[in-house]
Amino acid sequence: MKIDINKLKEIVGEENVRDNIADLYVYSSDASVHSSKPDVIVRPTSVKEVQEILRYANKNKIPVIPRGAGSGMSGQTVPLSGGIILDMKHMDKIIEIRPEDVICKVEPGVINDELNIQLKPYGFFFPPTPASGKICTIGGMIGNNASGIRSVKYGATRDAVIGMKVVLANGDLVTLGSNTKVDSSGYQLAKLMVGSEGTLGVVVEATLLISPLPKFRAMGVANFATLEDAGKMISNVIAAGITPSMLELMDNVAITAVNNAQNLGLPDVDAIAVFECNGMTKEAVEYDMKRIKEICKKNNGTGIRVSDDPDEMTRIYEGRKKLFPSLSKYRDGLFTTALADDMAVPMSKIADTVHEIHEIAKKNNVVMSAYGHCGAGLIHTKILMDTSKKSQWQGAKRAVKEVYEYVQKVGGTTSGEHGIGFSKGPSFKQEKKDSLEMMRAIKKALDPNSILNPHKLMDSPDDWVTATPLRYQVNAK
Amino acid sequence: MTTKTKTKYLNKYEKEMNMCIRCAYCFEKCPVVKEEQWDTDGARGKVILSYGLLTGELGPSQYIADKLFRCTFCRDCLDRCPSKVSILEIISSARADLVKAGYASDTHKHVMKNIKDTGNIYGDAEVISQERDGKTPLFIGCQYLGRPNKTKKYIKILEKLGINPVIENEICCGYPMEVLGFREDFEKHKENFQKSFPYKDAITLCPTCTVFLREGHQIDAKHVLQVMLEKLPKANLGMKVTYHDPCDFSRGLKIIEEPRKILEKLGVEIVEMKNNKENSRCCGGGGGILMTDQDLSGDIARKRIKEAIETGVDILVTSCPTCEQVLKKAATEIGESEGKNIVVRNIEDIIWKGVK
Numbered sequence: 001m002k003i004d005i006n007k008l009k010e011i012v013g014e015e016n017v018r019d020n021i022a023d024l025y026v027y028s029s030d031a032s033v034h035s036s037k038p039d040v041i042v043r044p045t046s047v048k049e050v051q052e053i054l055r056y057a058n059k060n061k062i063p064v065i066p067r068g069a070g071s072g073m074s075g076q077t078v079p080l081s082g083g084i085i086l087d088m089k090h091m092d093k094i095i096e097i098r099p100e101d102v103i104c105k106v107e108p109g110v111i112n113d114e115l116n117i118q119l120k121p122y123g124f125f126f127p128p129t130p131a132s133g134k135i136c137t138i139g140g141m142i143g144n145n146a147s148g149i150r151s152v153k154y155g156a157t158r159d160a161v162i163g164m165k166v167v168l169a170n171g172d173l174v175t176l177g178s179n180t181k182v183d184s185s186g187y188q189l190a191k192l193m194v195g196s197e198g199t200l201g202v203v204v205e206a207t208l209l210i211s212p213l214p215k216f217r218a219m220g221v222a223n224f225a226t227l228e229d230a231g232k233m234i235s236n237v238i239a240a241g242i243t244p245s246m247l248e249l250m251d252n253v254a255i256t257a258v259n260n261a262q263n264l265g266l267p268d269v270d271a272i273a274v275f276e277c278n279g280m281t282k283e284a285v286e287y288d289m290k291r292i293k294e295i296c297k298k299n300n301g302t303g304i305r306v307s308d309d310p311d312e313m314t315r316i317y318e319g320r321k322k323l324f325p326s327l328s329k330y331r332d333g334l335f336t337t338a339l340a341d342d343m344a345v346p347m348s349k350i351a352d353t354v355h356e357i358h359e360i361a362k363k364n365n366v367v368m369s370a371y372g373h374c375g376a377g378l379i380h381t382k383i384l385m386d387t388s389k390k391s392q393w394q395g396a397k398r399a400v401k402e403v404y405e406y407v408q409k410v411g412g413t414t415s416g417e418h419g420i421g422f423s424k425g426p427s428f429k430q431e432k433k434d435s436l437e438m439m440r441a442i443k444k445a446l447d448p449n450s451i452l453n454p455h456k457l458m459d460s461p462d463d464w465v466t467a468t469p470l471r472y473q474v475n476a477k
Numbered sequence: 478m479t480t481k482t483k484t485k486y487l488n489k490y491e492k493e494m495n496m497c498i499r500c501a502y503c504f505e506k507c508p509v510v511k512e513e514q515w516d517t518d519g520a521r522g523k524v525i526l527s528y529g530l531l532t533g534e535l536g537p538s539q540y541i542a543d544k545l546f547r548c549t550f551c552r553d554c555l556d557r558c559p560s561k562v563s564i565l566e567i568i569s570s571a572r573a574d575l576v577k578a579g580y581a582s583d584t585h586k587h588v589m590k591n592i593k594d595t596g597n598i599y600g601d602a603e604v605i606s607q608e609r610d611g612k613t614p615l616f617i618g619c620q621y622l623g624r625p626n627k628t629k630k631y632i633k634i635l636e637k638l639g640i641n642p643v644i645e646n647e648i649c650c651g652y653p654m655e656v657l658g659f660r661e662d663f664e665k666h667k668e669n670f671q672k673s674f675p676y677k678d679a680i681t682l683c684p685t686c687t688v689f690l691r692e693g694h695q696i697d698a699k700h701v702l703q704v705m706l707e708k709l710p711k712a713n714l715g716m717k718v719t720y721h722d723p724c725d726f727s728r729g730l731k732i733i734e735e736p737r738k739i740l741e742k743l744g745v746e747i748v749e750m751k752n753n754k755e756n757s758r759c760c761g762g763g764g765g766i767l768m769t770d771q772d773l774s775g776d777i778a779r780k781r782i783k784e785a786i787e788t789g790v791d792i793l794v795t796s797c798p799t800c801e802q803v804l805k806k807a808a809t810e811i812g813e814s815e816g817k818n819i820v821v822r823n824i825e826d827i828i829w830k831g832v833k
Contacts, residue, residue: 328560
C-alpha cells in the first residue's frame with residue numbers, strides 16, 4: 001500500500017496533511033496502552049473532502065481511521081495496519097440549535113462542553129457527561145457511545161442521537177434517522193452507527209436531542225462499612241423509582257488512594273456513595289434526596305450529608321473528583337493503565353463484582369480500584385502496575401481476562417461507556433459470540449474492502465498485549 | 478533526516494512521562510493547540526515527542542525542535558492535567574537535549590551570547606541597573622532594565638511607601654537559559670548570578686523573574702505588588718479597566734487578588750474578561766515564541782485583545798512587561814484592521830497616578 005500524499009494534499013490542502021515521523025509518532029497512540037503509527041494524518045474541513053478522501057482510500061484499499069480528541073481508552077484510534085488518520089477536529093461547526101424542536105445539529109469536531117456553552121443561553125444542554133467533556137468531540141462520543149456520571153438519569157450518547165449524515169466507505173453521503181424523538185420504522189441505522197467506533201462510516205453531521213437545564217440540584221454522600229450495604233443501597237434507590245442525576249461509588253482502594261495522595265481524611269470504610277438529584281422544582285429535588293437518605297439509613301449508611309449549597313456540594317464531590325489524580329500517585333513506581341476500565345453489571349451484582357476485582361488483582365500482583373457510575377451498573381477500574389516489567393503485563397493480562405470472565409458470568413457486559421477498540425477485543429468477542437457474524441455481515445455490506453478502522457470490535461486481534469507494541473518501554477523481566 | 482542521539486536531561490523524567498495517561502485534558506485551553514489544532518502541538522503531543530526522544534524511537538530533528546519550542550509556558554496544562562505530570566520540566570528538558578544535539582535556533586543562541594557578554598538579554602552593556610544603597614534588596618530583571626522609565630517609577634512608588642530598596646549591579650536571572658534549553662550555560666551563569674545578587678530574599682518587578690528567583694535560585698522573592706498592597710493609600714482615579722493576569726502571576730505564583738485589590742484601592746473598577754484569574758488566557762509572549770514565532774505569538778495575543786474588547790472598557794491593565802509589549806502590538810493591529818480600540822497599560826502607570 002503506497003499512499004499518494006500529493007493526492008491527499010490536493011483534496012484538503014497542503015496545510016492539512018502531515019506525514020513527518022514526529023506527527024505519526026504522536027498520532028500512534030491515544031489514552032490506551034497501545035502504539036502503532038499511521039502513514040499520514042489528514043484534516044478534512046468539509047463533507048466533500050471527506051467523500052473524496054474515502055473514495056481515494058477505498059479505491060486503493062487504504063485504512064482510514066476517524067479520530068476526534070484521541071482520548072479513547074481502548075485503542076479505538078490506534079491504526080493497527082497504518083493508513084490515514086482522519087483528524088476530524090476541524091469540522092467543528094454547530095450547524096443549528098432548535099430549542100422549539102429540542103434538537104441541535106452539529107459537525108463531529110464540536111467539543112462537548114463547547115456545545116453546552118452554546119446551548120446554555122437557550123436553557124438547554126446535551127445530556128451525556130463524559131469526564132473528558134471539556135476536550136472530547138461529539139464525533140468521538142458517537143463512535144464510543146460515551147455516557148458519564150449522569151448516565152443513570154439521561155442515558156448514553158445513543159439515546160441522544162436521532163439522526164446523522166454519514167460518509168460511507170465508498171464516499172457516498174447518506175442521511176440516517178430523523179429529526180424526531182420517535183422513529184419507529186425500519187432498521188435504526190443512525191443508532192447502529194453510534195458505538196460502531198468508526199468501522200461503518202464517517203459521521204459528518206449529527207442531530208442530537210437536547211434537554212432543558214435543570215433549575216435545582218442537591219448532592220449527598222454516605223459511608224458504608226460493607227460493599228454489600230452500598231450495593232443494596234444503589235439497587236434500592238433505582239428500584240424505588242428514583243432517578244438520581246448521579247449515583248457514584250468509591251471502593252476502599254479508591255478511598256485509600258485519595259487519602260494517601262490528597263490527605264482528605266475520608267473515612268476508612270469499604271465504600272462511599274456520592275449522589276445527586278436535579279430537577280425543575282426545589283420540592284421535587286428535596287423529595288428525592290430525602291428518599292435516598294432514608295434508603296442509605298436503611299442500608300446502614302453512616303455520615304450521611306446532603307446539601308444544595310454550591311460550596312458544600314463541591315466539598316462532597318471533592319473525594320470523587322480527586323480520585324483520578326490520586327490513582328496516579330497511589331504508590332511510587334505504579335502507573336495507571338486503562339485496562340478493564342468500564343464494565344457494567346446488573347446492579348445486584350455490583351458488590352460481588354467489586355469483591356471479585358479485588359481478589360483477582362491480589363492474585364495477579366497488580367492494584368485495581370473500583371469506582372464509577374454504579375447507579376447505571378457501571379464499574380470503572382484502572383490497573384496500577386509497574387509498566388516497565390514484562391511480568392506485570394502478564395499479570396495484567398490474566399487479571400483482565402479473569403475480570404471479564406466474572407463479569408460475563410454474572411450477566412454483565414465488557415464495556416459500559418469507553419468502547420472496545422481492541423484492548424477489550426477478546427472479552428467482547430466472547431461475550432457477543434452469537435452476534436459476531438451478524439456484525440461482520442453488516443461491516444461487509446457497508447465497507448466491503450474493510451478500510452474503515454479495521455481490526456477493531458469483532459475483528460480485533462485475540463491478544464491485545466502483542467497486537468501492537470505497547471506504548472511503554474518494557475523490560476524482559 | 479533524523480539521527481539517534483542519547484538524551485541527558487530527559488532521562489530523569491521517564492516515570493513522569495509514563496504517568497501521562499494521554500487523556501488530552503491539556504488541550505482544553507492550550508493557546509498553541511487552539512491556534513494550530515494538531516495533536517502534536519499540545520502538551521500531550523510534546524510529552525509524547527519527549528518520550529520518543531528519550532526512548533530513541535524518535536531522533537532529534539529540526540521539525541521536533543520546532544514543535545517543542547512552540548510552547549508559551551503559560552502553565553494552563555499543569556492545572557488541567559489529572560495526573561499532575563511535570564509538563565514544563567519535561568518540555569524544558571527536551572529542549573535542553575535538543576539544544577545539546579545542535580538544534581538551538583540562531584535567535585536563541587544570540588540571546589544567550591548577549592547574556593554571557595553583557596549580563597542582559599539585549600547584549601547592550603549600557604543597559605545596567607543604577608546601583609544604590611538601601612535596606613530591601615530589589616531585583617529589577619532584564620525586562621525592566623530595558624524600560625528604565627518604568628523602573629524609576631516603581632522605585633519612586635516604593636520610596637513614597639517607605640520602602641528603601643537596595644539595588645546591585647545585577648545580571649540576568651538566567652531564566653531564558655533554562656527555558657530555552659541552554660542548561661550548561663545556565664549552570665555556569667548561576668554562580669555569577671548568585672555572586673551578583675547575594676540575597677536570600679528580594680522584591681521583584683517582573684512576574685517571571687519572581688518565579689525563577691524562587692524556583693531556580695531558592696530566593697524568597699516577593700513581587701512588588703504583594704509588598705505594596707497594604708501600604709498603598711486609597712485614591713479615587715475613577716477609571717474602568719479590564720485586567721489581564723500574567724500566566725506566571727495567576728497560575729505560577731497564584732497572585733490573583735493583589736493586583737485587583739490594588740486597583741480597587743485606587744478607585745479603579747475592574748470589568749473581568751470571560752477568561753480571568755487562574756483561567757486567564759495567555760498573551761502569547763512566553764516560552765520563547767515571541768523571539769522565534771511572532772506569527773503564532775501575534776495570533777494568540779490578538780485573541781486575548783478581542784476578549785478584552787468584548788468587556789466594553791477601553792483600557793486593559795496588566796502587570797507584566799512582556800504581556801504589555803505583546804498585547805500593545807496586538808491592540809494596535811486590531812485597532813487598524815477592525816477599528817476596535819483598547820489601550821494597554823502597565824499597572825505601575827496606574828499606581829503612579831494614584832500615589833504621585
